[in-house]
């Protein structure tokens with residue numbers, strides 16, 4: 005695409021939106037990604053949670069056009085994928101579920117090869133990150149530990165100063181120290197608020213730690229995509245002590261109600277409303293993201 009057209013396309017979209025996915029579908033023999041709609045605004049870290057096989061990698065690959073979607077519209081900074089693929093890839097750093105690094109090459113060779121493809125290559129940032137993470141320059145990729153490989157992949161993905169990082173389980177299989185380093189790198193990345201990150205994970209505590217937006221996918225469908233704080237505010241565990249709780253749990257504002265030794269326990273996804281209408285004795289407990297994730301995805305389909 006010529007520069008004028010690209011600038012026009014980029015100027016016509018809402019500059020605060022880095023990624024828009026609308027009506028994305030993809031069918032395999034025994035799996036369907038169904039009508040996926042998400043938006044990643046600039047300045048946001050979106051945690052993308054889902055159980056094994058829920059469709060996280062499929063969605064990310066479809067965004068990068070590594071697999072052909074059946075339907076849907078994908079835009080990065082207002083530019084369409086795959087029609088404007090070259091321009092889009094200048095704005096995206098992608099690390100997929102299978103690392104793209106060539107095992108037989110050193111990091112030095114990898115970087116000096118890759119820099120020719122990107123006009124925005126930032127060698128100073130690369131050097132800074134190599135130093136920060138102590139990634140060996142002259143060892144073959146095959147000789148690096150898993151943690152080092154992840155760091156090397158991230159340094160490479162960020163080297164061309166993308167606006168959007170798309171990372172498929174970047175912290176999986178890493179020890180807590182390396183995981184923390186990787187999370188800090190992502191937080192640093194969005195210090196520039198024109199940037200954003202979408203990262204998938206099973207590790208709910210990582211998402212809870214750094215994401216400001218949480219998207220949960222279950223069996224190919226987005227359950228919700230919401231600001232983390234408002235999500236954790238509106239869901240609560242409600243504990244109703246004593247025998248008198250039976251009537252209280254009949255409210256449609258509670259679900260998954262169970263009687264316990266000391267009374268009743270239920271959950272609400274409209275805590276604001278519940279507070280206004282609930283009578284009698286009760287108390288609320290805030291859920292961790294892990295508890296919420298298990299509550300909403302744990303028993304479905306089993």
Ligand SMILES: Nc1ncnc2c1ncn2[C@@H]1O[C@H](COP(=O)(O)OP(=O)(O)OP(=O)(O)O)[C@@H](O)[C@H]1O
Pocket residue numbers: 032033034035054055056057058059060061062063
């Ligand atoms: N090339 C393919 N052909 C057929 N089915 C596929 C293909 N790729 C993925 N699938 C199926 O699509 C479903 C979603 O897979 P996907 O890898 O997107 O899940 P995921 O959420 O990333 O899982 P995990 O957390 O285990 O990596 C699975 O049932 C998987 O078997």
